[in-house]
Amino acid sequence: MKSKRRSEAELGAGFTASRHLAAALQQMLVDLIEMSLQGKQAHWNVIGHNFRDLHLQLDEVVAVTREFGDTIAERMRSLHVAADGRTDTVTATTSLPPFPAGEQNVATVVDLITSRLHATIDTARKIHDKVDAEDPSTADILHQVIDSLEKLAWMVGAENRRA
DSSP, rough: OOOOOOOOHTTTTOOOOHHHHHHHHHHHHHHHHHHEEEHHHHHHHEETTHHHHHHHHHHHHHHHHHHHHHHHHHHHHHOOOOOOOHHHHHHHHHOOOOOOSSSSEHHHHHHHHHHHHHHHHHHHHHHHHHHHHOOHHHHHHHHHHHHHHHHHHHHHHHHHOOO
């Protein structure tokens, strides 16, 4: 009986992302990095009524977006793609609008962060179907990004909601 073991040559390097998948993940990465940076900027400079609650909530936004950024970058590496999180790359390629400088009141920060969370979610939703067609495992990560960021957007945005 012939052995069914594969040779070293047959094993190869594993799945490698196409340039389209790599570009989609790179966009997700820079938007997550930018979201974490903007969350920290807001955290340091928010002022006004309910300051402390939002200040602490912004730390959660930063932690979640940093963790997902790391997850996306490590997924890129596992698919043989170089992740680029350099500040000049993030600045040049993020889809998020810039965050204003200086102190910002609580209501303004709530609106700014909520809109930027939605922009980051939009990136994940925009790339999802193309990613899923090529690599369902990576699409599962995007599901987690969408789910977590939508929850954060709801929780942060609720501060300014009125019944």
